[in-house]
Amino acid sequence: MTAGAAPTTPEALRARTRELLAAHPPADTGRTAFLRARFDAGLAWVHYPEGLGGLAAPRSLQAVVDAELEAAGAPDNDPRRIGIGLGMAAPTILAYGTEEQKRRFLRPLWVGEEIWCQLFSEPGAGSDLAALATRAVLDEGAAVWTVEGQKVWTSSAHNARWGILVARTDPALPKHQGITYFLCDMHDPGVEVRPLRQITGEAEFNEVFLTGVRIPDTHRLGAVGEGWAVARTTLMNERVSIGGMRIPREGGMIAPVAAAWRERPELRTHALHQRLLELWVEAEVARLTGERLRQQLVAGQPGPEGSGMKLAFARLNQEISGLEVELLGEEGLLYEDWTMRRPELVDFTGRDAGYRYLRSKGNSIEGGTSEILLNIVAERVLGLPPEPRDDKDLAWKDLSR
Structure with a gap:
């Protein structure tokens, strides 16, 4: 060069x-x-x-x-396969990582040599992530943290080399404090990945058990106790990457429905035509809004607007896939394959209508539930008063009893 x-x-x-x-x-x-x-x-x-x-x-x-x-x-590279690394881990490492961390992790992440997963949600801390119970205790002499806990709904954990992990390091503080962010080697002793079979028949998700996992302090991202701020950077980028994906006009979930409508005139009814037109317009509005959101990213970090895009993405996918199944009639009830397998990526458009219908049900859960995102939009975009929260300032150890 x-x-x-x-x-x-x-x-x-x-x-x-x-x-x-x-x-x-x-x-x-x-x-x-x-x-x-x-x-x-x-x-x-x-x-x-x-x-x-x-x-x-x-x-x-x-x-x-x-x-x-x-x-x-x-x-x-293949964003479908390494999307968590590209859309979530990389911007967080760039924002909070040391120079050594940036140079160690960003190149193999972007090339796709190392796959990443997200160790955030827990059985008792999904939508309320700040209630997480996974503990990390520091051995100051060795500068190593010992982690104990369980994570769940972990996409790609079975393929991942690294995981972005949040753990509680000071239970005496309120739940949004005393959390620290780590980079976890998924090949380390004590990391156990188990498949979670979904409604599609596949195990795209996993549960991860962390038993005596030792993480060097050099793999801590950000300051001790500042993990919630670091995690928010990850979550905002996650919602943009989910809801603001770049797709061509009439791309994504609307594409197979529009194709079926054009190729199968015997399936058409006036009522279905009206619904298709409405959803086609909504899909195009969402696509253009996503383009605008990506242009806003040029000026800085993503804001809460990504939550609105992710909300629209989930609702549209579910409504469009429902219309497709109804349009296909008896064919829409067929399902190509219920084999238990652990796929490397989620492929909405390369599968049949039944898969799209079932898999889209998870869109309103993953990346933040729609209920939580509605609160974020209400409070941080519209400026509405927040809901009362009695647990916000109490020590986590008292809440967990």
């Missing part, structure tokens, strides 16, 4: 991308090798700092890079 100041114009980004393609022709370069070279050239996420996959350039210039690489047939 040409030395000098980082490019901050479309023309400079195109030139830098063409240099990458010339030095590493996609036809002659392995996928992993090309992705590593792209990261090192600062073209992975151009708005990240130099040396960390970016060039400290405006976020909007990423589209310039992506267009050049797509036109050249260059390989890309």
